[in-house]
Amino acid sequence: MARVTIKELAEACGVAASTVSRAMNDRSDVNPETRARVLEAAKRMGYVPNESARNLKIENTKTIAVIIQGETSELLIKLLAELEQKLSDAGYDSYLSHVPDDKADAATVERIVSERKYVAVIFLGRYGNSGSKDAPLLSSQLARVGVPIVFCTTADFSGSPFSQSSVSVDDYAGASEVTRLLIERGHTHIAYACVGDEIGRESGHAWALRYRGYRDAMETAGLLAGEALMIPAMNPPDMYSMACGYESVRAWLGEGLGDTTGIVCSCDAVATGVLRALHEAGVRVPQDVSVTGFDGLDIASYTVPSITTIAQPLDKIAQSTVRVLVAALQHEHRTTEQVWINGTLFQGESVGAPRKS
Amino acid sequence: MARVTIKELAEACGVAASTVSRAMNDRSDVNPETRARVLEAAKRMGYVPNESARNLKIENTKTIAVIIQGETSELLIKLLAELEQKLSDAGYDSYLSHVPDDKADAATVERIVSERKYVAVIFLGRYGNSGSKDAPLLSSQLARVGVPIVFCTTADFSGSPFSQSSVSVDDYAGASEVTRLLIERGHTHIAYACVGDEIGRESGHAWALRYRGYRDAMETAGLLAGEALMIPAMNPPDMYSMACGYESVRAWLGEGLGDTTGIVCSCDAVATGVLRALHEAGVRVPQDVSVTGFDGLDIASYTVPSITTIAQPLDKIAQSTVRVLVAALQHEHRTTEQVWINGTLFQGESVGAPRKS
DNA sequence: CTGAAAGCGCTTACAG
DNA sequence: CTGAAAGCGCTTACAG
Structure with missing residues (x-):
């Protein structure tokens, strides 16, 4: 099915291609009657201007x-x-x-x-x-x-x-905020899920900025954010997934919950996986451990329990x-x-x- | 920052534009040495062929x-x-x-x-x-x-x-399958969430095909799929959302659970919202009511309880x-x-x- | 208000 | 193996 070109349309209308062009582009310098005739024919013949040709000519698009x-x-x-x-x-x-x-x-x-x-x-x-x-x-x-x-x-x-x-x-500020929320509620042993390697922690990735927000909030409050509270990511290439939250906390729980009473998660998806892992381990949220997310996805409102989070x-x-x-x-x-x-x-x-x- | 054109690149290389074109497009009929020189210059000068111009000429793209x-x-x-x-x-x-x-x-x-x-x-x-x-x-x-x-x-x-x-x-077959699963488990009063208006139910929309799969499986088993078991969508424009499942079941529960012991949901997102609504109403899943989803989203594995579903x-x-x-x-x-x-x-x-x- | 002409940046027969 | 030329389908000064 050959596409109809401006030339064919022009011939069909008995005008020049330039006139068709003017009509199609709504220029003011066309006889309204001509314009109407062209537009009607364009519609009837199924004419659609070729974008490639257009872009080749046009100077500044918006x-x-x-x-x-x-x-x-x-x-x-x-x-x-x-x-x-x-x-x-x-x-x-x-x-x-x-x-x-x-x-x-x-x-x-x-x-x-x-x-x-x-x-x-x-x-x-x-x-x-x-x-x-x-x-x-x-x-x-x-x-x-x-x-x-x-x-x-x-x-x-x-x-x-x-x-x-x-x-x-503001990843840093948001993570600080939820961390402070936990601290104000009386938590002192707060973990972070999930973290990548040491170099990554100082990078500009969302999880790292949020990690630093958490870490600094802890330090400011005089609390320890030691290695034992870093929950390592089991799926580093997929840091923001439910699977990562689930697998990572599962592995981490092998060492027992210890004194931990709160877990700040890098995002809501991770938090969702964390909730599931905790549930399977018989750990109640928030009675045994408090959990926070980040992003404000739909899911945060529908999990049981729903997730305290920072909505973007x-x-x-x-x-x-x-x-x-x-x-x-x-x-x-x-x-x-x-x-x-x-x-x-x-x-x-x-x-x-x-x-x- | 003016883009460099094939002509400029050709001049810089001391060849014709056509030669540059051949080199860039990996044609066999170019002197390997010439090709190398052109490619090197292209890289150095940051030459990228203009796609619009290309498409204007090229006959059959793939x-x-x-x-x-x-x-x-x-x-x-x-x-x-x-x-x-x-x-x-x-x-x-x-x-x-x-x-x-x-x-x-x-x-x-x-x-x-x-x-x-x-x-x-x-x-x-x-x-x-x-x-x-x-x-x-x-x-x-x-x-x-x-x-x-x-x-x-x-x-x-x-x-x-x-x-x-x-x-x-196969929406129809999948919904039939989960419905039969419930029937085999002994369920007789199975509801469907969420349904749109009567006309929509006979349409080709996913929720409607799935609805008919459910309905026919019920009928085949000699069970009634009456109006009381149709959970109307509260957010018709957003039929496949957690919000729709949540709101719809919430409204429907106002009339009490009745004899219903199973709910077939149009998709996993809806099922997730349904789980939440049931939880809030103090209805246990699956002890009080069984729930099924459709799609096999990640979330189906992470909700509590996880969702029995048809994975795409x-x-x-x-x-x-x-x-x-x-x-x-x-x-x-x-x-x-x-x-x-x-x-x-x-x-x-x-x-x-x-x-x- | 309209047309003829030039040209956007490429590719591809056609010669050589 | 390479170049000169034509042309893809448009738009836009330039004349009229």
């Missing part, structure tokens, strides 16, 4: 690429919807590109941007596969792409000298992302911004007073 | 559009990863397009296909916004797109005279989708196929013997 790498999450999907809405409100089109993990490099970004003359890029979630040590390299390559870039909920580059702009929930304010995150992007687009200056948005405490049923031992 | 509408789900995300893998194995590139709900019409599909000369389209999940009554219209419009189309896990068009190919888990064999679904598509691409005939893949029973803790009343 289209922004949103790039998601690998598997997405509930959170990113909701964030995407918010972003599309806010971008649209700001007068921009958005276009989602999904990049498989094995192609998440700077060249892929260049290719995507070149495809449609995108004027800016938003990374939703992480981008790149290398460990944090290669992040500066990717970041400097990205700088060559030549359009403003904002990392949305990816903080990995925030510490790099080549840093890009980023907008994210997706609306605000999307709003700030668009603001930062538009600012970069308008003032051509190459300064970058790091924005941290405060999460919102959601009080579930998973936190109680420490058990008497 | 690229398939995967289209997802609106909010995605864990299931579709996993399925996407499988599809990308299988398509790649079959020698095709895939490209994900995300379409906002308010643009999910045939014109959008035409636009997407025209953009890159995609040779085929896979819809992942539903497509279109109209109720099932408009489905035939959309379907006939889609036929005009002119490339093979496969609906993956969207069965909505299967009954239409203009039907497209589709591959999906994503691997097989993806495999069949690619097979159907490749077949359509190779034999130009316009026949369509409807493929139903059997789900796999996962035995959780949410099913037990009926309580003695």
Whole structure:
């Protein structure tokens, strides 16, 4: 089925291709009657302008690429919807590109941007596969792409000298907040699930930022956050999964609960797995142990017990992302911004007073 | 930051643009030495071919559009990863397009296909916004797109005279299977959550196909599946959510549990919400009521109790989708196929013997 | 208000 | 093995 071209449509209407083009693009300098005739014929003949040809000519589009790498999450999907809405409100089109993990490099970004003359890029979630040590390299390559870039909920580059702009929930502050909540309730032996290796703990990954928020809150309160309270991740490549929370706490419980009366989890999915592991071990939540999550996923409200967590304010995150992007687009200056948005405490049923031992 | 074009690169290398093109596209008829020189320069100068220009010329790409509408789900995300893998194995590139709900019409599909000369389209999940009554219209419009189309896990068009190919888990059979499981355990009063209006129940939506599987299994066993056992959806636009399961069962429980000893749920998310609602009402699962889900999401293994469900064999679904598509691409005939893949029973803790009343 | 022409950045027969 | 030329389907000054 051959696609109908502008030339064919023009002939059918008895006008020049340029006139068709004007009519299709709603230019003011077309006879209303001609326009109507062209649009009618376009509809009838099923004419759809070829985007490739269009992009080849058009100078400045107002289209922004949103790039998601690998598997997405509930959170990113909701964030995407918010972003599309806010971008649209700001007068921009958005276009989602999904990049498989094995192609998440700077060249892929260049290719995507070149495809449609995108004027800016938003990374939703992480981008790149290398460990944090290669992040500066990717970041400097990205700088060559030549359009403003904002990392949305990816903080990995925030510490790099080549840093890009980023907008994210304040992982550190949120984790501190739930930790303080436990401390105020009287908990003193609070564990963290799950942690990766020592180097990773000082990285910009969400779990690490949250870990440090927990650790510093403990220290500030004069409490010990020793190795015995670090619950190691059993599935390091899949740090944010229910399976990771489940397996890790299961293994850790082999050594017994000890004095632990609270577990701060890196996210709600992990917390969900932790709840299940504790249940299977006959440990009651919150009577025996209190548990907290992070993210504010739907599931946090529906587990038994429901999970006390820090909800990500997706609306605000999307709003700030668009603001930062538009600012970069308008003032051509190459300064970058790091924005941290405060999460919102959601009080579930998973936190109680420490058990008497 | 101006992008470097093939012409600039050619000049820098002292060759013609056509030679650069050949080198970049790995054609055999280029002097290896020339090729090396060009590739080196391309890398150094950061040359990336303009996709729009490429697509304008190239005749038959081997690229398939995967289209997802609106909010995605864990299931579709996993399925996407499988599809990308299988398509790649079959020698095709895939490209994900995300379409906002308010643009999910045939014109959008035409636009997407025209953009890159995609040779085929896979819809992942539903497509279109109209109720099932408009489905035939959309379907006939889609036929005009002119490339093979496969609906993956969207069965909505299967009954239409203009039907497209589709591959999906066998919703009907799966729901029948869990219903029979309950019946074999001795249950006689089994409810279904959640159902939409009467017209919707005869539609091709997943919840409706599953509902009919349940209903027919009941009838075959000589059991009554009357109105009192239909749990109406409180959030019709959001039929597959935890909130829907929770709210709906909560409202329904107002009339008391009655003789009901089992609840077949339309999906795992709904089942998760149902578990929570039952818990709040002091109803024990499975001692007082048995509950089943559908889909085999991660969460089904982590709730307390875990959920007996029909897992979607994503691997097989993806495999069949690619097979159907490749077949359509190779034999130009316009026949369509409807493929139903059997789900796999996962035995959780949410099913037990009926309580003695 | 409309048309003819140039050109966006590539690829691909066609010559050599 | 390489180059010059044509052309993919549009848009946009430039004339009229």
